[in-house]
Amino acid sequence: MKDVEILLGGPMPPLVMDGVATSFTAHRPWEAADPAAYLAGIGPRIRGLATSSSHGRIDDAYLAHLPRLEIIASYGVGYDSIDVAAAARRGIVVTNTPDVLTDEVADLALGLLLATVRQLPQADRFLRSGRWLEKSFPLTATLRERKVGILGLGRIGKAIARRCEAFGLPIAYHGRHRQDDLPYAFYGTPAELAAAVDVLMVVTPGGTGTRHLVDASVLQALGPTGILINVSRGSVVDEAALIRALRDGTILSAGLDVFEDEPRVPSELVEMEHVVLLPHVGSGSVHTRNAMGQLVVDNLAAWFSGKGPLTPVPETPWAGRTA
Known part of the structure; x- marks a missing residue:
């Protein structure tokens, strides 16, 4: 699946960044000299996005830069930073990391x-x-x-x-x-x-x-x-x-x-x-954060291998969902 290009929305745990880079072609725009220009250049090729709430709002304006985007894999159970309705209008699947935390x-x-x-x-x-x-x-x-x-x-x-x-x-x-x-x-x-x-x-x-x-x-x-x-x-x-x-x-x-x-x-x-x-440490153990990170990677891998998302959010437009 190295021909599939994945955008990392910002710094993420090593397990996520390494896991994405191992299976896909991963992009880290925050490391570029001009992140906005970098995103504009790669945006039309991006098919997957790994993100978390700390990376900012994923709204219609953001999604407009990613016309081929198929899936947003969010790190965390909450996904209020993602405009799921905007994603749904574009046919984009959104996943999160429930249960493991x-x-x-x-x-x-x-x-x-x-x-x-x-x-x-x-x-x-x-x-x-x-x-x-x-x-x-x-x-x-x-x-x-x-x-x-x-x-x-x-x-x-x-x-x-x-x-x-x-x-x-x-x-x-x-x-x-x-x-x-x-x-x-x-x-x-x-x-x-x-x-x-x-x-x-x-x-x-x-x-x-x-x-x-x-x-x-x-x-x-x-x-x-x-x-x-x-x-x-x-x-x-x-x-x-x-x-x-x-x-x-x-x-x-x-x-x-x-x-x-x-x-x-x-x-x-x-x-x-x-x-x-407390400084937002509800899921903040090594064990649980690793499990969350692995689920982000597994959702991307499942989607691009044709198996469908593992943990789609309820509002996501995926006809094959069973939960």
Whole structure:
């Protein structure tokens, strides 16, 4: 398949770049003296694109440079940086990397919840600063007698729910549809869910349809003992409203792995002692990132060998899809 030319949208893990280069003719425009001119020159020959959300928006204007493009293989489960509708109009298949990161992100979500409720980073800083020599660390909130609301009960949301059940925590959820085969309470709006729970776990996809889904009204409903955990996309939460809610005591605390303008995190959040902040590391283990990278390569290899994509996103225009 070396006659197939693949564009790498930006720097990617070595497993992806090496895997693409081994099987295809790979192009790295960011290494060129004039990336725009380089892309203009190779664009008409490109048949596959390997990309990730960190590479920027893949929209109709971008796709216009790639008239022969057949497939976009995205590194990550979220694909809100890709205009899938624009790709569909051009007959381009879009794939992502689901399942292989589900357990890793779910593990991180529970770790972030525990760290936020029991103030584990704060306790670590307390000890390291020598303050334990002066007094005991203050008592914290608890998971006991809390109910967890999951906003977005997809693959990762269900994995989080199973872990919460192991902790003995009641589960409720909101999503686009009620899932009648599940034993959890369903609420029709995010605000109704927030009002019924003590922890709001945000796991919904990003994109225009979920932008600021968690707004001031949802945070008000969550209440002064409520905790917000976000492991989805920063765009889902109105960050300015969240800062006000944390500052004013509208909610108790928050654990955040994602932000609206990554890697730039508002100084107001950084300066808050009662929140836990992580640098978008939900899937950030060597094992899982390797599995994600291999799936990007495998999707390209499957497509160009005539087998069809392995993990097409639901909106993709592929007649042979079975899921």
